[in-house]
Amino acid sequence: MKKQNPNRSRIIGIRLTPQEYAAINIRFKTTTSRKLSDYLRHVLLNGSVTIRTRDQSLDDLMAVLIQLRTEFNAAGNNLNQSVKKLHLMRDNKELLPWIIAHEVHVKAIFKDVEEIKGRINQFADVWLRA
Secondary structure, eight states: OOOOOOOOOOOOOOOOOHHHHHHHHHHHHTBSOSSHHHHHHHHHHHSOOOBOOOOHHHHHHHHHHHHHHHHHHHHHHHHHHHHHHHHHOOSGGGHHHHHHHHHHHHHHHHHHHHHHHHHHHHHHHHHHHO
16 A cells, blocks of 8 residues: 655745755765755654764775676676687687687686785774774
């Protein structure tokens, strides 16, 4: 069953100084509200809001993991293309260039794995210091 949203037809206008607006915007960004109007409505009607805490080290970790995931997807696609090409080969003279190209892809994968190990060690060092 869908929840019906009442039509919000009333508008409240308020004038703020740039400093006041900046202060409200800073508080808004620390909450779980997605829209400024939702945040203001919640403050006016309820008086309190949920404040989220952000762990900067976790944000950094997520950025690195997203980048590594992209690199691994690209490496996996290259490896799949190489294997498909191997299955289509009929002559041994085509096999030698494929083997050389395959070795390059494998070395790239090992390089990425070493980079992951290094990043994990960096994050572990930071977390262990705290």
